Amino acid sequence: MRIGVAGVGRIGTMHAANLAALPSVDEVLLFDPVPGRAEQAARTLGPGSTAVATLDELLAAGDGVLVATPTDTHPELLRRCLAAKVPVLCEKPVAGDLAALAGLVAEVEASGVPVLVGFQRRFDPAVVELHRRIRAGDLGTVYQVRAIGNDATPPDLGYLPASGGIFRDLLIHDLDAVPWLVGEPVVEVYASGSVLVDEAFAAADDVDNAVAVLRFAGGAVAVLVGGRHDPLGYDHRLEVLGSRDSLAVGLDSRTPLTSLEPGGPVATADAYSGFAERFRRAYQGEMATFADVVAGRAENPSPVRDSLVSLRLADACERSRRSGAPVRLEGVPV
Ligand SMILES: NC(=O)c1ccc[n+]([C@@H]2O[C@H](COP(=O)([O-])OP(=O)(O)OC[C@H]3O[C@@H](n4cnc5c(N)ncnc54)[C@H](O)[C@@H]3O)[C@@H](O)[C@H]2O)c1
Numbered sequence: 001m002r003i004g005v006a007g008v009g010r011i012g013t014m015h016a017a018n019l020a021a022l023p024s025v026d027e028v029l030l031f032d033p034v035p036g037r038a039e040q041a042a043r044t045l046g047p048g049s050t051a052v053a054t055l056d057e058l059l060a061a062g063d064g065v066l067v068a069t070p071t072d073t074h075p076e077l078l079r080r081c082l083a084a085k086v087p088v089l090c091e092k093p094v095a096g097d098l099a100a101l102a103g104l105v106a107e108v109e110a111s112g113v114p115v116l117v118g119f120q121r122r123f124d125p126a127v128v129e130l131h132r133r134i135r136a137g138d139l140g141t142v143y144q145v146r147a148i149g150n151d152a153t154p155p156d157l158g159y160l161p162a163s164g165g166i167f168r169d170l171l172i173h174d175l176d177a178v179p180w181l182v183g184e185p186v187v188e189v190y191a192s193g194s195v196l197v198d199e200a201f202a203a204a205d206d207v208d209n210a211v212a213v214l215r216f217a218g219g220a221v222a223v224l225v226g227g228r229h230d231p232l233g234y235d236h237r238l239e240v241l242g243s244r245d246s247l248a249v250g251l252d253s254r255t256p257l258t259s260l261e262p263g264g265p266v267a268t269a270d271a272y273s274g275f276a277e278r279f280r281r282a283y284q285g286e287m288a289t290f291a292d293v294v295a296g297r298a299e300n301p302s303p304v305r306d307s308l309v310s311l312r313l314a315d316a317c318e319r320s321r322r323s324g325a326p327v328r329l330e331g332v333p334v
Contacts (some may be wrong), residue, residue, distance in 0.1 A: 001294060004029040004062030004086075006055060006077055008041040010066030011091060014276055018287040019044050020065070025291055031058045037145050059084040064294035067091060075104055076116065077287075082107060087114040089290045093172070094307050096164065101304075101311055109225075114202030114293050115304045116286075120275075121177040122302045125284035130240060131181055142182055142220045148172035149226030150235040152273055154197055160204035166193060166226065166316040167321075169239045171212060172224035174238070175225045175317070176310035181240065184216040186309075190326040191317035197229040210319045232256030233271035234278050250278070 001024055005016045008030050020028045030038040038051035047175030052058050059063060059080060064087040075095050081088040093115055095101040108115045121127045126161040133139060149170055155163070163169040173286045179186055201208040209227035216222070233256030238246045240272045256271035258264075292298035316327040 001025055001063045001291060002027045002029060002061055003291065003294070004031065004052075004058035004065040006031050006058060006065060006067050007069035007073075008032045008038055009068065012066070013041050013044075014128050014283060015048065015066055015068055015287060016041060017045055019291070020048050021284075022288055022291050024295065027064055029058055031055055034313065048209065055080060056062050059086055059315075062068055062086055064208065064290060066087065066290065071096065075100060078104060078127065082111040082113050082115075083275075085111070085113055087290075087294045089116040089118060089286070090304075091118040092307070093164075093311070094304055095165065095301075097313055098308070098315065101308055105305050114300050116290055116293060116300050117302045117304055117307050118268045118283040118286060119173060119176045119302050119310075120279050120286055121173055123286035124249070124279060125285055127177060127181075127282070128285070128301075130238065130247055133245070133247065134181055134240065134242070136182070138245055139247065140241060140244030142218075142240060142242045144180060144220065144241045145178050145222035146237075146239040146241075147222065147224040147226075148235055148237045148250075149174055149224070150230040151226075152230050152234045154201075154228040156307070157198065157200040160206055161179065163204075163206070164314075165206045165222065165318055166208070166228075167191065167212065167317040168311070169331055170228070171224055171317065172310050172314050173224070173236075175212070175313040176306065178222050178224065179216075179309055179313070181238070182216050182220055182222070184218050184220065185224060186214045186313060186329055187206060187217050188215045188326050188328050189213065189313060189316045191320040192324075193321050197227070200316045201228070202267060207321065210317075210321065212313075212320075215314070228329055230256060232258070232267045234274050235272070236275075236278055254278075 032038045042049040067090040107317045109252040191212040193210035195202045197208040212224040214222040237250035
């Protein structure tokens with residue numbers, strides 16, 4: 001199987017390396033409009049990786065194409081893949097606003113072409129196991145979900161005005177994962193936030209620490225908290241409490257958290273520093289699943305329609321933060 005990678009920047013290069021390591025992938029094709037960038041990536045990746053000069057070559061030769069380009073290019077590249085009938089894994093977000101996303105969902109579904117969205121938690125072995133256990137009833141009735149999403153350091157401050165705000169940019173991953181795990185519609189959100197890290201967030205009309213409270217149709221509650229600076233490292237966790245069990249993911253010897261209890265875990269210099277390390281197994285799983293979907297061996301665990309849910313929730317959180325009032329969401333499906 002040959003997989004094309006469009007965009008070999010920060011995340012495209014990592015995905016290409018994970019694709020190249022898969023036994024089912026014979027060749028990884030690389031395209032990037034910046035002269036020399038795809039050739040450089042092919043040299044770094046070694047045998048089995050080839051730079052191509054145009055997107056058309058990538059679409060003609062690839063059995064599947066990964067879109068890892070800047071966000072504003074995703075809709076156009078996705079449409080090119082659909083027209084070529086090539087299965088796609090598109091980095092998140094697929095589109096910047098609900099109207100554009102809804103239009104793309106309709107086009108994707110009419111095309112019949114498999115499109116996976118790169119919400120990496122859905123491919124993380126621990127999150128997948130948590131999802132399996134919830135569905136199997138091992139947790140009993142889900143009472144609470146707690147999601148923590150703290151980055152170690154803020155993004156480039158110049159990126160903030162185009163980021164869409166903390167809910168669309170950072171908490172979006174848990175706004176995707178938590179409803180997917182619970183498996184019920186969210187009926188109400190309340191959100192709040194503050195600027196504590198850098199006044200540049202205020203200048204961009206954004207916040208750098210935020211909380212969102214979700215209530216699900218069956219009564220389960222979730223609290224999602226996330227921020228742009230954690231002095232101990234990159235701390236992204238999920239915890240689910242049910243009537244029969246209480247489970248966590250992202251809690252291990254590298255979690256940047258220090259307990260004050262005797263014998264409790266202590267953050268070390270080896271704590272996770274960024275997404276590539278923390279979600280290494282998720283990104284590997286993401287590429288393996290993509291290859292399996294391309295080969296017709298697996299279902300798509302991250303369909304583009306589900307991005308409508310997380311984007312609606314992110315928009316509702318933003319409205320709630322600004323108004324200070326809860327937002328009711330009757331009719332937002334899972
Ligand atoms: N899921 C995640 O954990 C995660 C993490 C980081 C970034 N992302 C997403 O991945 C995407 C890329 O982010 P990045 O940080 O790697 O960006 P980047 O700027 O480092 O890389 C983007 C690359 O795409 C190339 N490019 C631009 N236009 C192109 C086109 N039309 N065709 C092919 N290549 C093109 C650029 O030259 C660049 O090399 C963004 O949408 C971002 O939101 C997702």
